Every structure is written in structure tokens, then in C-alpha cells.
Amino acid sequence: MNELPANALPNRDTPTSSARGSADSTAAFAGQSVLVAIHNATAAAATLFALNGVARRIVVCTPDLGDDARREVARRAHVDMVVDVPLRSDARHRDHHAHCPTEWVLLTSGTSGAPKLVVHTFATLTAAFASSAPPVPNMVWGTFYDVRRYGGLQILLRAWLSGAPIVIREPDESTGDYLRRAGASGVTHMSGTPSHWRRALMSPDARSIAPRYVRLSGEVADQAILSALQARYPDARVAHAFASTEAGLGFEINDGLEGFPASLLTSSGPRGDEPGADVAVAVVDGSLRLRSMRTALRYLDDDTPIADAEGWVDTGDMIERRGERCHFLGRRSGLINVGGLKVYPEEVEAAINRHPAVRASLVRSTHSSITGSLVAADVVLQPHVEGEAACRREIVDLCRRALPPHKIPAMIRFVSALDVAATGKVARRA
Amino acid sequence: MSVKSAVIAQIRQVAEDNGQGLPPLTDELVLLDSGLDSLSIAIIVARLEETLGVDPFSDPGADETPYPVTLGDFIRFYERAAGERIAESGYTH
Numbered sequence: 001m002n003e004l005p006a007n008a009l010p011n012r013d014t015p016t017s018s019a020r021g022s023a024d025s026t027a028a029f030a031g032q033s034v035l036v037a038i039h040n041a042t043a044a045a046a047t048l049f050a051l052n053g054v055a056r057r058i059v060v061c062t063p064d065l066g067d068d069a070r071r072e073v074a075r076r077a078h079v080d081m082v083v084d085v086p087l088r089s090d091a092r093h094r095d096h097h098a099h100c101p102t103e104w105v106l107l108t109s110g111t112s113g114a115p116k117l118v119v120h121t122f123a124t125l126t127a128a129f130a131s132s133a134p135p136v137p138n139m140v141w142g143t144f145y146d147v148r149r150y151g152g153l154q155i156l157l158r159a160w161l162s163g164a165p166i167v168i169r170e171p172d173e174s175t176g177d178y179l180r181r182a183g184a185s186g187v188t189h190m191s192g193t194p195s196h197w198r199r200a201l202m203s204p205d206a207r208s209i210a211p212r213y214v215r216l217s218g219e220v221a222d223q224a225i226l227s228a229l230q231a232r233y234p235d236a237r238v239a240h241a242f243a244s245t246e247a248g249l250g251f252e253i254n255d256g257l258e259g260f261p262a263s264l265l266t267s268s269g270p271r272g273d274e275p276g277a278d279v280a281v282a283v284v285d286g287s288l289r290l291r292s293m294r295t296a297l298r299y300l301d302d303d304t305p306i307a308d309a310e311g312w313v314d315t316g317d318m319i320e321r322r323g324e325r326c327h328f329l330g331r332r333s334g335l336i337n338v339g340g341l342k343v344y345p346e347e348v349e350a351a352i353n354r355h356p357a358v359r360a361s362l363v364r365s366t367h368s369s370i371t372g373s374l375v376a377a378d379v380v381l382q383p384h385v386e387g388e389a390a391c392r393r394e395i396v397d398l399c400r401r402a403l404p405p406h407k408i409p410a411m412i413r414f415v416s417a418l419d420v421a422a423t424g425k426v427a428r429r430a
Numbered sequence: 431m432s433v434k435s436a437v438i439a440q441i442r443q444v445a446e447d448n449g450q451g452l453p454p455l456t457d458e459l460v461l462l463d464s465g466l467d468s469l470s471i472a473i474i475v476a477r478l479e480e481t482l483g484v485d486p487f488s489d490p491g492a493d494e495t496p497y498p499v500t501l502g503d504f505i506r507f508y509e510r511a512a513g514e515r516i517a518e519s520g521y522t523h
Contacts, residue, residue, distance in 0.1 A: 176462060198487070199468050201497035202461055224488050228497060339468050369487035370472035396447070405448075410473045 026054045026087055031100070032080040033057040037070055042168045043086035045147050045156055048104075050087040052122055057103040059117075062148050063171040065107070069115070076301050077105055077117060105300055106150055108245040109342040117300035118245050127278070127293040128249040129158050136189075141166040142182040142209070144175070144192030144200065150245040151218045151340075155191050164189075176205040183208030193218040194225045194240075195339035195371050201228055210235070215252075217241040218340045219372040220328040223258045230256060246306050247313040248294025250279060259327040280312075287332055288315045330365060330373075338406040339371035348409065351402040352377055355395050357385040362418045366411060377409040380418060388414050433509045436481050440474045441466070441501075457502030464501070478508065486511035 034055040038044040041063070051058050059077045061070055074082065104125060107115040141159040145152030147168055159166035167182045179200060182190065190211040192200070197216060200206050214229050214236045221240035229238050242250040242260070253260050266280045279292035291311045298306060307313045318329040336343040345363035352361040359380045366376040381391060392412050399408045431439075438455055441464075445452045450465055461471065479485040486507045498504040 174462070195468055198497070199462070202471075202499055204460055204499050206497075206499075222488070232496065339472070366476070367488075368472045368476055369485050370475050371468055374472055374476055406469055410476055 026050050029055045031056045033078050035059040035061060035074050035079040035082045037061050037082050037084050038086055039063050039171060041147050041170050045168060047083055047087040052102050053100050055102055057105060059105045060148050062107055062146060106245050113347055119297045119300050124294055124296060126157050126161060139164040139189055140185055140187045142187040142190045144169060144196035175199050176203045179203055179205035179208045187211060189213040191215040193340040194221050197225055197229060198370055201232060206232060212236055214238045217243050219337050221258060224369060226256055226258060244315060246296050247290045247315055248292060250290045251281060259325045262321055262324045262326055283319045286318050288317045288319050290315060336365040336373050336375055338373055341406045343375055343407045348375060348407055351399045352395055355398055357381050357391050360418055374410040375407060376411040378413050378415045380415060433512050434505050437505050437508055440477050444470050444474050455501060459501040460499060461501060461504060482512050484511040
């Protein structure tokens, strides 16, 4: 982020609104709702900083969003202007807390397939590290995340506020290419999901980096990946963090073990002036609750509150306490996290149920040591249907036409009946 | 079926499901250069667990063994895990 490439930046975007960004001034964006639709991650990052404190709202688009989906997001976010050429400003020298409190709208996947629009501010996005320790000398950040996703944006902002350089991964850059570039830039602090890291460890270029700090977030980190990373990078501190786009960063665990210590559970609220005590953690009805200044304000066009009246966010992550350690059991909603990509079972079931031979289906998560989870389906066929192998092929074909690859069931099991809970709904949790 | 042929069969099956071609499956092939993404590798690992009964990636005791980089490493990763399983079961009988 500290250096923009000198050559012209690739821009695969077409303007989606009547107004186009101008590369030489941010004045035109003052008080506007602005969608940043720049494919190049480094250029997009510079543009976000240029707009902060100027625009009323910044909609941070991820590069995987198609034209139609982006137009729909622009409509929902009442976007006045679409920026598809990079902006620059002397934003680095501006006090980002003093100006127009820009809304930062982040995209996260929703039940219907349309993204949810989550409203943050610069203050909520940086609350976890705004007053943190002085920068470590020669620190260079890297992240496998796209910097427009919450996990990547956290690293971008952290680096930027501390003045440390960051090696930004471009959307089409392979794991190996990125590792080589990060290594050549002397990366010391590197973040990614457990799935990112598993892929990195399978790359010959894993040796290109020698990080002092290895961070995992976005998915549950199991002991196997924590141990494998410590073995690969013996001099690194291996930490895993719990965070979500809505709740923000909850906590970071540094003892090299999966789960988190029960001593983290508190009943008190945020105490802002006490370092490390600015977030409260609780387990209520089996699910993890967080309360902090890092929580998003609201959904942009959805009245569902993110936090309750007392500021607690129900993360929906189910926790089991075993002695003095708390372990993650999965999602209450049945939401499946395939390598950091969310899958709502209902959308996969809807695709499967279109097959005429299918009477009912239940889509669930099955553990994967590579992507954390995979999609599995239990399918009940109509009576007297023969030929399970042919049905399986047809169901997969049907899903392939309707869904992106990570949502296609990796396993299909034919069963005679599904469990139905007392609510009359299919029992999602065993 | 040998561990090696089970591994090769699953790789070919997943590539075929994806409608993608594969480079020659030599021991030296770097897995990440095979065109298989993380999702494909996850599916291969899940199906191998069904056929071979082992998942060397999920064994926290395997931290001495580095992650496999080439196809040859990957096959040996499974051969070792499958061998250990047979040795363990032999020991208990």
C-alpha cells in the first residue's frame, strides 16, 4: 500500500452509474455515497483511504462480485458515484477521526445468495488497535486475504495506522506468487484463514517467508494446522483470532492450542481505558457472545439488529466447555464455512430439491482438514425411484448449474428419512 | 488397491468432475501446479478418508511430517498414515 504500481492499473470494470470518479481530486466525493469498484487491490486500498473522512459512505466491493450483483449492491446502498479508477490523496496525513464520520459498508454473504451490507466506521474498524503497543521495528505485514474483506481490511488498517508497510495480495495472484513476493519484501507478520495457511504449506514457496508472527482468523483453527505452522515456522508466534464482519475482532489466542481458555469469559462490559479489557466474552445458551467497540453499527438495509439492547452480539458459534478450555462446535444456524466462504444449507437444499426424484434433503457440514468444512447432503428419494448412482450424478449436475463450486455437495448420502425436530423443521444439529 | 493407485484414482475423478485436464501425474508434480484448487484437494482428502480410512492432515501427531508439496510427498503422506494404521491394528491383535 505504501507504493502504487507506476504502470496503468488493470481495470475490468465498467461504470455502473452516471457519475464517474476523477483520479485527481476527492472533492467531488464529499458527502456522497461512493462504491469502490476497482479490481486491483492496491489501487482500491489507496482509494479507500482517499475517501475516508470525505465521502458519507464507502461501499467496499469485493473483486469476485459480478456486474449485476454490483449494480444491485449500488442500488441498495443508494450509491451516488462509482469509482473505477484509483484515487490518491494526502490522506495519510489527515486525522481520520476528526472528519466526516464516513460509513464503511462491507459485504458478507447472506442467506439468499445476495450479500449482506454491514455498516462500520473507521472507529469500529480500528478499535482493536487504535491505541495498541508501539510498532515493532522492521515490521512488514502480509495477508492472504483480499484487503476488501474484513480479515484483510483489519491487517491493511493496522499496518497503515502503525506506518508499517504491507504487501497486498492481488485478486488473481496465486499462493506461490504471493508467497515469493511477500518473502522478497521481508514479511514479518502474516495473516490468513486456516485454509489459506494449509494451501500455503502445500506450496514449495512456503519457505520463501520467515515470519515472526503467524495469524489465523476467519475459520476455526484446529490443532493440526496450529502445530503444522509452528513446525514450519519455529521462530514465529502462532496466534489465532476470533472475528466476524458483524461482531468485529473478539480475541486472539497465543498459546498455540485450539479453542480458547475459559478464563476469557467475562460478565463485565467494555472498559475502554484498560488494555486488553475492551471486549467482553460470554457463552449464553451455548453460543459465543461478544460485546465491544469493534462491533458493526447495523445492516444497511435490513432491520435485523446486529447487537442486542445491551450491545451483545450473538455470533451463532456454538461453544462447548471441556475443563478450562472452550471449543468451537460449529454454527447454530447450520451455516457451513468452506475455506472462509459461507454456505447456507437452505440454498443448497433448494437446488437439490428441484430434482424430480428427490422428496427431501438435508444439507450439513462435514469436517475437512483442508477447508475446515465441506458441504454434505442427506437425500431422501421419492418412493420407487431406482438408480442411486444416476440420481447422484444428476443432482450434482443440477447443483453445478445453480451454485458456485464450494456450495456443491462434496458428499451425497441417500437415506430413508430425515430427523424432524419438535418445531416441525428438519433437525439441523445432531 | 494400493495407496498410490487410490490417490491417483481420486485425483483423476475430482478433475473429471470439474471437467478439467491434468498434467502428467509424476511424483515430482507440485500439487498446487496441478490445477487443483483447495476445494478439490479437500474433496480428494475427504474421499480418501472414506476409501483408506485415514486423514493424515487431521492428525495432530503428524506435526513432525511436513505438509506434502509434490504428488510423491502426498502419496507417501498417505502411505505412512495407512501403514501406521495397519501397524497399530496389528499391534492390538
